Amino acid sequence: MMNETPENPRTTPRSMSSDHLRTVTASTFKLWVLEGKGPIAVEFMSYGCIHCREIEPVLQQVADMVKSKEKIFRVNTADDQELTDSYEIQGTPTVVMFLNGKEVGRAEGPPPTVSSLLTALTHPFESNAPARAAKA
Amino acid sequence: MSDETRAIPQMQERTNPVLLFNDECAVCRGIGRWVQTSAQGKSGKASIIVRPIGNDAEELRLLDPELDIWDAYATIHVLMPDGSMKLGGEAVAEVLRDLRNTKWFAWCFAVSIFGFRPFQLVLNIAYAILADVRPLFGCESCGKPSFWLRPIAPTIKWAKSIFGKNRALSGTAHFSSLSTTGPELPPSGELPPQARHF
Numbered sequence: 572m573m574n575e576t577p578e579n580p581r582t583t584p585r586s587m588s589s590d591h592l593r594t595v596t597a598s599t600f601k602l603w604v605l606e607g608k609g610p611i612a613v614e615f616m617s618y619g620c621i622h623c624r625e626i627e628p629v630l631q632q633v634a635d636m637v638k639s640k641e642k643i644f645r646v647n648t649a650d651d652q653e654l655t656d657s658y659e660i661q662g663t664p665t666v667v668m669f670l671n672g673k674e675v676g677r678a679e680g681p682p683p684t685v686s687s688l689l690t691a692l693t694h695p696f697e698s699n700a701p702a703r704a705a706k707a
Numbered sequence: 708m709s710d711e712t713r714a715i716p717q718m719q720e721r722t723n724p725v726l727l728f729n730d731e732c733a734v735c736r737g738i739g740r741w742v743q744t745s746a747q748g749k750s751g752k753a754s755i756i757v758r759p760i761g762n763d764a765e766e767l768r769l770l771d772p773e774l775d776i777w778d779a780y781a782t783i784h785v786l787m788p789d790g791s792m793k794l795g796g797e798a799v800a801e802v803l804r805d806l807r808n809t810k811w812f813a814w815c816f817a818v819s820i821f822g823f824r825p826f827q828l829v830l831n832i833a834y835a836i837l838a839d840v841r842p843l844f845g846c847e848s849c850g851k852p853s854f855w856l857r858p859i860a861p862t863i864k865w866a867k868s869i870f871g872k873n874r875a876l877s878g879t880a881h882f883s884s885l886s887t888t889g890p891e892l893p894p895s896g897e898l899p900p901q902a903r904h905f
Contacts, residue, residue: 617731617762618760618762618764618776618777618779618780619729619731619732619760619780621781624777624780624781627777647762649731649762650762650763
């Protein structure tokens with residue numbers, strides 16, 4: 572397995588040019604998510620989860636739609652049990668939204684439709700918009 | 708990302724078929740273990756290589772660049788030495804052909820009558836049924852039971868109470884999908900509103 576570093580990020584699957592989600596691990600989570608600027612969503616998923624498979628193409632589509640204002644990462648729960656436990660993930664897929672390193676919302680088992688997922692991924696940031704404006 | 712990391716990995720050379728199994732599923736683990744034991748020849752060389760799918764999409768692509776990890780979890784895959792892949796019932800037939808205990812009858816799956824392979828069809832149906840009933844036996848990654856199984860939800864509950872606690876057998880902490888940990892299915896088979904999202 573290739574060693575992953577912040578300079579050499581791993582995308583999964585690698586050969587899919589349309590993959591808009593980067594895989595983040597325990598070693599890169601702090602740098603990419605907690606210290607990342609602006610809205611960031613992290614999908615906690617597992618390749619063996621049927622619902623994650625269902626949501627994957629929709630999530631890719633949504634990620635493409637919001638890529639200019641929001642970053643989306645994925646955490647493989649089977650690989651990163653520690654991260655999964657620390658965020659008290661009860662099941663997959665769960666998408667946790669972070670704003671400037673702080674969790675501002677989460678969607679557990681969101682429906683695999685573009686509109687629902689788009690709402691789930693953007694609504695927590697819209698709710699926090701006044702706080703962001705004040706901070707800016 | 709650099710061009711180097713974007714490069715498609717070369718297919719690993721292999722001389723034996725490779726069976727990929729879902730190691731998050733108790734049923735698949737059991738079958739994988741059985742195949743591994745049965746595949747060992749007297750010389751110690753295995754007629755078929757058995758390996759879990761794992762969680763590394765890149766590593767899987769080293770076996771075959773066309774192999775997608777999501778697909779690998781969705782259905783059984785056998786990677787052939789010539790670079791082709793067999794899926795589902797065809798993969799099961801290939802495994803049976805490669806095991807010394809079962810190859811004596813596995814010839815029947817190739818029998819063709821006017822282009823129609825009746826034994827292979829039966830095997831395909833049997834595989835589809837097995838794939839559907841896996842949640843009964845504690846498959847933690849197989850999602851909610853199929854529609855035709857929902858009326859027998861109480862049986863599922865009973866079966867899970869017996870077979871569903873075998874995750875410790877592998878020594879691995881498994882993570883369940885929401886569907887399998889969600890609210891219990893009502894006897895009518897209709898999903899409760901809070902479970903529809905999962």
